[in-house]
Amino acid sequence: MTKGLVPFQTVGPYFDIMLRSRVPSRQVTDATLGTRVTIEGTVVDGEGAAMPDAFVETWQADAHGRYRHPEDRRPQPIDPAFTGYGWAHTRADGGFTFHTIKPGPVPGPDAVDQAPHVLVSIMARGILTRFITRLYFEDEASNARDPILSIVPEDRRQTLIARRTGESQYRFDIVMQGPRETVFFDV
């Protein structure tokens, strides 16, 4: 006998009350292994207006491609100085910034490695559930072989690629609607 799920409800405009009781989001310390990257972006609605009240969450592997999770039982060493979880309340201009590291490759379906990627979840007032997307890095040749990117219609794949804007800087805008609409996943 299976139990029915409790459905999602919008986070509404006041979820910062929860976030401000958390320890500030700092994924990377001096001890963290891997290449430091800064990911900046803006969340915009169907008219291109900034969304100043979006809740962006990220999940990624460490520099070895290991997830800090009990079910990742692969033999690679785990980086104890990296959690893999990031979160942000967008600013008044709809912007968010994540200071993190570039994740290592992780296995995908059919024994094909996935290109380095970050899972991204978006919630907000006016969003009934949460929308899930992925961030890939422009300068990774392995994107061309990524088993998930290859499922995405080719003309929309670029919405998942963070553009390199500096030495260790990337830009990843999240567009909820319209001609440049970000690809969201059912997973």
Place this chain on the structure above:
Amino acid sequence: MSDVLTGVTRYRRLPDGVHPPEDPAYRSTALRHPTQPLVIIPQTLSELTGPVYPYGSIGPLDNDLTRQHPGEAIGERIIVEGHVLDEDGRPVPETLIEIWQANACGRYAHKVDMHDAPLDPNFSGAGRTVTDSEGRYRFITIMPGRYPWGNHHNAWRPAHIHMSLFGQSFLTRLVTQMYFPGDPLQPLDPIFNSVRDPSARQRMVSAFDINLTTPDWALGYRWDIVLRGRDATPTLP
């Protein structure tokens, strides 16, 4: 179904039709939902893992919202208790639950909330706890007040507590709202009614429980939270 490489069992797919991507009755959804279909992808190790216990430690009073300040919070004291389970009824132990809510007057301690109702200096409205080995959780808080919002003429939100859970993977994440039994505002609320399936909607409503109620102290409400469960079907791809 288990991943050949990692041995991690996948999760059941979400049922269709619980939520439409937009709801014309809830106006803010209009420009904030994707119009292209979601792209269906397999669950990989990335989705099958997740921030199980993402940050920080839990203080002994973090689950008691009435005692986070020098004075006691104003309002009707309540106990909210229940289990976190998966779809097969298995308890989800040691998972973080975070809550936030309005005070007894229906006002959030947040700069965006312009409702003309008093703030309570002894009530911040945020709490957190971790489920025990049997998936049990417990909060002590104040009955949240109901408040107007700008969605349509004479719009009022039913009393609710926002709840955020992580579960065991990226896919079990849930942020929802717990409602109270017998609230006449529920059938009028576009957010409550954005859940199309009436039985799913009722799963967001807690039950008054006289046995959980503590004499001379607080009323008890019981609410079980069901997260996505594993896919038991032993079929190969």
